[in-house]
Amino acid sequence: MDKPFITDQSYISKDFTGSKLAKGEYENCVFEGCNFADAYLDNQNFMECEFIDCNLSNANIRHTTFKEVSFSHCKMMGLKFEDCNTFLIDFSFNDCNLNYTSFYGLTLLKQQFISCKMVETDFTEAILKNAVFDSCDLQGAIFGRTDLEKADFRTATNFVIDPEASNLKKARFSKDGIIGLLKKYNLSIEP
Incomplete structure (x- = not known):
């Protein structure tokens, strides 16, 4: 039909x-x-x-x-x-409010997320090469076996990404964002 x-x-x-x-x-x-x-x-x-x-x-x-x-x-x-x-x-x-939304396993090249709230959003096994997370709140977002090559997190906040569990080759971060990459090591980082 x-x-x-x-x-x-x-x-x-x-x-x-x-x-x-x-x-x-x-x-x-x-x-x-x-x-x-x-x-x-x-x-x-x-x-x-x-x-x-x-x-x-x-x-x-x-x-x-x-x-x-x-x-x-x-x-x-x-x-x-x-x-x-x-x-x-x-x-x-x-x-947009994308809380609790799932992009599991999707290939989204050059994906644009601008000023989005993305609490506990699932990006497990997604391919997000060249993605932009501009001014996004990524509190509790799940990045596991995610391809984030050349992704831009410079203005994103509250993310935690294990560099050993996802591809971060040439991804971009601000100095403040580095803390989200070291979370698993339970370090005490002071200003």
Whole structure:
């Protein structure tokens, strides 16, 4: 069954918690102030779409395609991005709450996370080469067997990364961020 092709539409302040977003291929659409909390967004295709001030917490995104999708000022707690269709996956996050979200095992080259709250976010076995964590709070974020080659953590805070358990080749850190790399050694570092 072919999905309808929906293009250049705006969805403003819609609540999709009780009624589902129609199955379709959404291109160049804007979702602003919409509530998708605990909703079913599975098997959808979003191409060149924008989500602004939306709540997508705990939404089912199994087999959903996100291609050139931007999320701004969104609440996105508890999402499992590894359940998405990973072919051509491409998204950006600006000022989003990604607490308890999982990117387990994903390949996200040059991924942009800007001013995001990412408490206990799971990056285990992800490939995040050249990723940027600009002004992100990474308290309790999980980095295990993660490829962070050339990743930029210079303005990120509260992260703890074991350099022996992840690839940090040419990754960038501020002097203050070095503490997050030495945590496992239980050192006393004073200013």
